[in-house]
Amino acid sequence: MERNMQRQQFADHAHPWRKDILAERDQLDGGIVAPNVIWTTTAANLLTFYSVDNLTVEGSGQIDGNGAIWWACFKQKLLSFSSCNNLLVRNIHLRDSPDKHMTLHRCSQVNVYNVSVTAPGDSPNTDGITMSISDHVYISSCSIQSGDDCVSILSGTTDVNITDSTCGPGHGISVGSLGCDGSTSLVERITVSNCTFSRTMTGVRIKSWQGGRGSANGFLFKNLKMNEVQHPIDIDQFYCPPGNCQPQDGAVAISDARFINIQGTSSDPEAIKIMCSKSVQCRGIYLDNVNLSCSGHTAQTRATILNAYGTIAGMVKPEVRFLGT
Incomplete structure (x- = not known):
């Protein structure tokens, strides 16, 4: 993952609420894969962004949660954003989360574009995108296959x-x-x-x-x-x-x-x-x-x-x- 500070002009598909801002950008072009053994029995997230404003997470890469071994306890979420404002997530692929694939909590001004989620239809509680206490969320051009809600509000x-x-x-x-x-x-x-x-x-x-x-x-x-x-x-x-x-x-x-x-x-x-x-x-x-x-x-x-x-x-x-x- 490359991290750099840059001023980013969002593409035409970006949400109209978003502005030209100094943005933190995480580029995901490879893969992030969860361990294939259970490493914890407590609730946790594989990847969490907390209180990061003006964040962009994008790329052609994939986050794979190795979900099957976790589904008996399903306590680990794949990708979590908490208290992140002016957030853009685009083009990435999420796969086989132990629990919910992407969560938004206390986030404002969010654009999720061209994100795909893939999990078996019988996998437990593997919601695609779940949001709570959030506002101005724009989800477009996404493909979600899961064992629970595609989007949960x-x-x-x-x-x-x-x-x-x-x-x-x-x-x-x-x-x-x-x-x-x-x-x-x-x-x-x-x-x-x-x-x-x-x-x-x-x-x-x-x-x-x-x-x-x-x-x-x-x-x-x-x-x-x-x-x-x-x-x-x-x-x-x-x-x-x-x-x-x-x-x-x-x-x-x-x-x-x-x-x-x-x-x-x-x-x-x-x-x-x-x-x-x-x-x-x-x-x-x-x-x-x-x-x-x-x-x-x-x-x-x-x-x-x-x-x-x-x-x-x-x-x-x-x-x-x-x-x-």
Whole structure:
């Protein structure tokens, strides 16, 4: 890795928020490979950048986490950025992380461009890009194949734009989970556009636990292609991976979520799931020009809607009925 200080004119694809600045630049043209034996049993990251502003990490190289030997404990993340502002990551390849491949925590003004992530579809918790308490994050032209969320957007995150990227295998692009153990969560202004999902568990998803507090609002999911996705549209205020959660009142309030021009196929007849709490109903859900058919089945696709208010425009298939309609 070469390190040098230089003034860098970002290319045309760089995020419009970024400026000409004196930048720290890390060039990765070779490979970084994790040891093929477990060297620690505590949580750790293979490579961490902490509190480095105006940082560029780029190159044609690869970071390989040798993930398989770690998946029994999956405590080690591959590439972590914490408290880094004006960050550019481009052209690198991440492979077989023990846990999440790239994490952004307390970062602002981030551009991730042309980054690829590769991990088996059955590898545990190998999210592609996970962000928390971050803002103004722009992800474009990325290819993510993983065993969990391609992109995961956690609490405290605002102003995210994901575009021109592919996802699959994996669990889709997810907001949450939010509100775990009664916590208060906030997510605002998330846009996912011009992306393709192939054989993922969900396409675009908002997931929260019962009993949480706070809000998640200002979503735009637009111009998305679904190829054999199990549930292309999924809002779930009853998120419970263990499967035995006790019913609770309260939930993270989900509102202003727009789904526009979403086309393709689902692998399950239940193509649309919008499951909301009776005590904190979902509001402002908007569907326009949605056409989802069931691949490999003679059954028609269907939508399951619970405690949600919304609006339909244009053709929407399967048929959706909101409260009050």
